[in-house]
Amino acid sequence: MRSFLFIPADSDKKLAKAGSTGADAIILDLEDSVALSNKEAARANARDYLKSASAEGPRVCVRMNALDTPFWESDLQAVIARRPFAIMIPKTISGDCVKTVAAKLDLLEREAGIEAGATRLFCVATETAASLFNLGTYAGSSARLFALTWGAEDLATALGARSNKDERGVYTEPYRLARTLTLAGAVAAGVIPLDGVYKDFRDEAGFVAEAREAVRDGFTAKMAIHPAQVPIINRIFTPSEEDIAHARSIVEAFARAGDVGVVAVDGVMLDIPHLKQAQALIARAEAARSL
Ligand code: COA
Ligand code: MG
Numbered sequence: 001m002r003s004f005l006f007i008p009a010d011s012d013k014k015l016a017k018a019g020s021t022g023a024d025a026i027i028l029d030l031e032d033s034v035a036l037s038n039k040e041a042a043r044a045n046a047r048d049y050l051k052s053a054s055a056e057g058p059r060v061c062v063r064m065n066a067l068d069t070p071f072w073e074s075d076l077q078a079v080i081a082r083r084p085f086a087i088m089i090p091k092t093i094s095g096d097c098v099k100t101v102a103a104k105l106d107l108l109e110r111e112a113g114i115e116a117g118a119t120r121l122f123c124v125a126t127e128t129a130a131s132l133f134n135l136g137t138y139a140g141s142s143a144r145l146f147a148l149t150w151g152a153e154d155l156a157t158a159l160g161a162r163s164n165k166d167e168r169g170v171y172t173e174p175y176r177l178a179r180t181l182t183l184a185g186a187v188a189a190g191v192i193p194l195d196g197v198y199k200d201f202r203d204e205a206g207f208v209a210e211a212r213e214a215v216r217d218g219f220t221a222k223m224a225i226h227p228a229q230v231p232i233i234n235r236i237f238t239p240s241e242e243d244i245a246h247a248r249s250i251v252e253a254f255a256r257a258g259d260v261g262v263v264a265v266d267g268v269m270l271d272i273p274h275l276k277q278a279q280a281l282i283a284r285a286e287a288a289r290s291l
Pocket of ligand 1: 005006007008013014015017018029032033197201225226227
């Protein structure tokens, strides 16, 4: 899975577009893109969408409201029986938040007569100051956890920042730290490191640059807020033919050399981490093909 497109669940017009965007997954938002007065309508829309969603379409996730609101349990009650692919928990502080939601899902799945553990969980794990100290606590929190992502907007508000980017449009230190900790936390937990959103949806060059940096650093998927961002994510997060050929040449060089820890390819020293990196890229390319 490479692209996750956010859709405010109170927007019939945007929901109608969901199936044709090419996103690997959509996230029906019940949280911050929905006004308080529309929470109930958004829940009903999400439930109806799940009921009629085609199995060939994008996987359907739902973003619940945060655990410190009066909404989250009603959000889950409204949608779990309709079998969303996953629930996104916003503003998590630690792996304990995952455990809290997982316990509620155990109950709701039982009531709905669906198999235990069918509903996956993923988190926006950097939206409060305290959350930055806990990115290592997601590992082992729940077998339901399948991805971790980060957010720079709520974090900026929480930290009292005037802006989260400098005059060149580059994230400042606190947000780069949040991004790095999310990447490491996700990899440590064995789940998908999912890069955050790019708000300026008309700035294609900026979006491409951010997506490339994410792939370079190890993220394997990215969220979109606008349909135009989806094909860009799908392209950039799918290894190119050139990348695959290069990875194959590394694997083959090791195979030819026999039982060795180091080889030379085109005048460059490569050892075991490079072999593993090449094998991982080939595995990702194969996974992208089987989507
Ligand atoms: N999902 C599905 N369709 C979307 C969409 C989305 N996230 N964003 C825009 N569209 C649709 C629009 O409805 C419009 O449809 P139309 O051609 O039938 O009129 C088309 O794509 C082009 O949209 P555009 O006019 O370029 O943007 P907009 O001004 O309508 O919307 C946003 C801009 C930012 C409000 C919108 O993209 C959006 O709501 N994004 C998601 C926000 C969100 O969920 N935030 C929470 C997570 S950070
Ligand atoms: Mg947020």
